[in-house]
Amino acid sequence: MSVSPAAREELRLSFPPHPIPGASDSGASLSLQSPVKSAPLEKPVAAATPGTAPAGRSQRAAQPWPPPGLAEALTTLGLDGEREYAGDIFVSVMAGQALPKTDLPRAVTAEMRALVVDWLVQVHEYLGLAGDTLYLAVHLLDSYLRVAPVRLRHLQLLGVACLFVACKVEESTRPEPASLCLLGAGSFSPAQLLRAERRLLSRLNFQLYYPGPLLCLGLLAALARSRPRVVLLATYFLELSVLEAEAAGWEPGRRAAAALALAQSVLLHEGGEGPELGLYSKAELGPIEPCMARAALRGPAPGRAAVFLKYARPQRQCISLTAARLLSRTCPAPP
Amino acid sequence: MLEDYFILEIHTTEVSSTPTTHLCLGPTLGLDSSSQYLQLSKAIMGQELCSKALQPGCSCYRSEGRDARSCRRSQTVAMDSALELTDLREASSSMTSLHPKGSHASQARKFKSKRPRSNSDSFQEKDLEQSFPWRKSLPFGAASSYLNLEKLGEGTYATVYKGISRINGQLVALKVISMNTEEGVPFTAIREASLLKGLKHANIVLLHDIIHTKETLTFVFEYMHTDLAQYMSEHPGGLHPHNVRLFMFQLLRGLAYIHHQHILHRDLKPQNLLISYLGELKLADFGLARAKSIPSQTYSSEVVTLWYRPPDALLGATEYSSDLDIWGAGCIFIEMLQGQPLFPGVSDIIEQLEKIWSVLGVPTEDTWPGVSKLPNYNPEWFLLSKPESLQVVWNRLGKIPGAEDLASQMLRGFPRDRVSAQEALAHDYFSTLPAELRQLPDVESLFTVPGVRLKPEICNLLASYQRNHHTSQFSKCW
Structure with missing residues (x-):
């Protein structure tokens, strides 16, 4: 992944016309x-x-991985009990994989997805949940959209089911299904939420680690x-x-x-x-x-x-x- | 709920068309669940076995107390009512080889088994495994691919059955998750499954399969014959020091593996350490495990026994890491040697802390920076006792080279002082074990190395001397 300064300059100059797929094909207003x-x-x-x-910047392969000073960095994060495993933790956290680059299902546009995620951000803030929970919920949503079709009118239900499961993974206190339904302005029932949860877990086959x-x-x-x-x-x-x-x-x-x-x-x-x-x-x-x-x-x-x-x-x-x-x-x- | 499971199992059996067993469950629906699974397993295991089994008092999968009575009652009812086995051509022809040994095994167990999970079962099960013709075509993830045999236990959110996989004939443990109608899938089930999916190690219990049906959720685990708590209760008075070393090495090996991945088990106790008949030890029950440190609400709930909780968590510290599990492992280490829990009989946090201080001494700001700022810290503890040497309290530690030193490194009050699982594996205490054990790949069991085996426990030798007729079978394990 080494890039010479000249090449980098070239890249930098070429990136203004770089197509942004999500923004361009979403028909963003x-x-x-x-x-x-x-x-x-x-x-x-x-x-x-x-x-x-x-000069060393372009020789990433030659750099020590994990980088020096990691143990101190973990200490500042309150993880100083983990010095022994600092390297492994760093690698396993940073080596997280991206989802495959596939298009959204036909029924769901990037705009619709953004609308649901925007709502999830509000619910997440309202309930005072941890930051990781939001990223996990959105990750679950994107994973589901890659493996299974969803009807547009169920997209919000899917989104809230993702948040519900993410809370069960991350949070020590979990929101009641009824309160989530209330925040959804009654567009889905608690029973529907629980069914969606089962479907989500089944489709993703419990691969929730992220x-x-x-x-x-x-x-x-x-x-x-x-x-x-x-x-x-x-x-x-x-x-x-x-x-x-x-x-x-x-x-x-x-x-x-x-x-x-x-x-x-x-x-x-x-x-x-x-x-x-x-x-x-x-x-x-x-x-x-x-x-x-x-x-x-x-x-x-x-x-x-x-x-x-x-x-x-x-x-x-x-x-x-x-x-x-x-x-x-x-x-x-x-x- | 269990009834649903069976009905569903039959339903899927019909749909999948491989075993064409039609079972008329209608009249038996009023019965309790154990009778139903009895009938179902009979139906699938074959007509001949079934007709034998239906003779009153002849066969019963569990023989203790209430269950025995209910089974017997169910047998008479089942005989009267319509237990119709139609179109058994395929089912019975594929099962014929099972009958002699199978029915014998289930009868034999009636007289022998004292507990649902006893070590002595394993050999009859081996026979059963070998004689069962398996269907390679059965899919994973389908309820019809597994047979329930007997109930092993009931947990807070699940019931565990012993079962057998019809895909490859392996014994399995089927953990049937009870759905909460308010909360949906229990969070412990979600965490356990999602964490175990990513863990492949010889000392971590293996999650074979997950079965989703409309009403239930079943996790299929590899079957382990016993757990450490039961093993210790079968061999009271402390385990053989050689076996303790092997168990401890495996426990630390499993812990090192999960800690490398930044996963904390957070609920270590003998009940959660499963043991195979060879002596393989595996960490199980990841329902409280977490992928990183989190606030303490879930941890300090009542389900976690106080006995294995470290002093920092007892004092109310909310940030903890892998050293949390090390304390529990240290407690289990001494418990295996001594045959008794270290700090038993306590009912609240303060009492537990005072028991710990009576051995370790009360921590000061010098020995444990920041201890006085923890929520449950009490300055009056200052008057309490001075530290003692561990082998004064637990005499057997002194008899084994290195044991006291390892135990004292694991049972440090200040969390950061505790040895890590990785370092502990290199401790002198384990120097008598073959060097190959440290180079084993993750998925290889200790017992693949030649010469590594359990030694018979002392009390077991005595017991086998007394009941002479089965000794030859047991020589294989303990």
Whole structure:
């Protein structure tokens, strides 16, 4: 995966016209897949490149894997009991596989999927669930859509069944089916939810283990000794990506690395960044960053506002507003 | 619920068309479930066996107490009512070789078996396995591919049956999950299945198959003959030190494997360590296991016995990692040697902690940084006892080289001081075991290495001397 600086430059220049499948074939009302939006991104990215691209950067294979300082990073994550197994844990978490790149079922468009996921984000926030639960729920949804057909009117039911199962895996207190039905405004009954749960488990054959991208982000940020503000912004970028159908095709580690790299470049002017990790090359992160940046620039678009509004709250430092402001400074406002 | 399972099993049998057994269940629906599965297994196992088995008092899969009575009652009813076995050509022809041994086995068990899961069963089952002609074409995931034999036990969310796979003739344990009408599939079942799917190791119980039917969910596990709790109760007064070493090595090997994958078992106790007749030990019951550290609500529920809970969790620490399992393994280690639980009879957290402090001494900020900030910490403990040497409390530790040192490294109050499973495997205590054991691939059992075998337990030698007639069979295991 080594990319010479020249080749990287070439890639960087070529990525504005890079087709974004999810955005383009979804018929998104926000025509943001134009080069205009992606091009401005080059600035921070390019600015980050000279200072942080040592010669060793392109020799990823030669790098120690896991990287040095991992035990300390785990300590900052409260996992210092795991020093012995730090390397294995890092590898098993970061080596999480992406789902196969397949189209959504005919009945379900990327827009419809985004609408359901947006609703799931709201339910997730309302119930005060853990971050991993959301990523697992969306992962289950995407996995199901790859193995079985679903009728459009059952998409919301499928989504909430995914959240229900994700809670059973991740949470220590689980929401009542009745309260989930209430949040669904009565569009499905508890009995339907339980039937959907059985169908989901049966179709996925209990393959629910997913060390999601949030865990990867935590590890990467601890390794890079990122500031809390950068981590918060990266968490926001990462969470925006759950709305994108194509995000399921990105490995969790690469997805987290892209969110972190984008956050670092956006907040570059605030300075004080830790060491560059270089676990992924620019070419690998290339397709993901603009997708997240576009989503951040979009703001509270109808049907896709939940993540933006969630991160606009004061307890999250209104980071989504900051992100939109900083990103739009480097590129023209959306038409 | 069990009744549904059987009806469904019959239904799928009919649909799948391989064994054409039609069973008229109508009149028997009022009976209790054990009688139904008796009838069903008879129906599938063949007419001849069935007619033998239906003679009153002749055969009963379980012989104790209430079950025996209910079975006998069911037999008479079943004889009167219509247990119709039609079109048995295929079923009976494929089963004929089973009859002599099979019916004999079930009769023999009537006189012998004291417990649902006894070690002595295994050899008759071996006969059964060999003489059963298996259908290679049967699919995994279908209820009709397995036969229920007997009930092994009932857990909080599941009932476990011994069964036999009609695909390859292996004995299996069928864990039938009870569906909660309010909550759906129990979260313990979801976690257990999703974690075990990814674990392939000789010291982790193997999940063969998952059967989804409309009403129930059944996990098919490999069959293990006993568990450590039962093994210890059969051999009271402490186990053979050689066997303890083999069990301990396997326990730590299994723990090292799951800890490498960042999975915590979180419910280690002798009941959850299954043992085969060879002496293979496997971790089971991952219903409380987690893929990473989480808040303590699920852990500190009443289902987890206090006896194996480490002091940090007792003090209310919510962040714990693999050292949690190490404490439990240390407790089990000494319990195997001594034949008794370390801290038995306690009913609450404070009492448990005081028992632990009476051996380890009360921790201070020097020996355990941050201990005084934990929620259940009590400054008055300061007046309690000083640490003692473990072998003063548990005398057998001193008789085996390295045992006390390993135990003391596992039973440290401060979690970070505890030895990891990987390090413990390299401890001197295990130096008498063959070196090949450390190079074994994950899926290879210890007992594939020549010369590795259990030694007979002392009390078993005495017992076999007393009841002379079955000794030759037992020489194979213990």
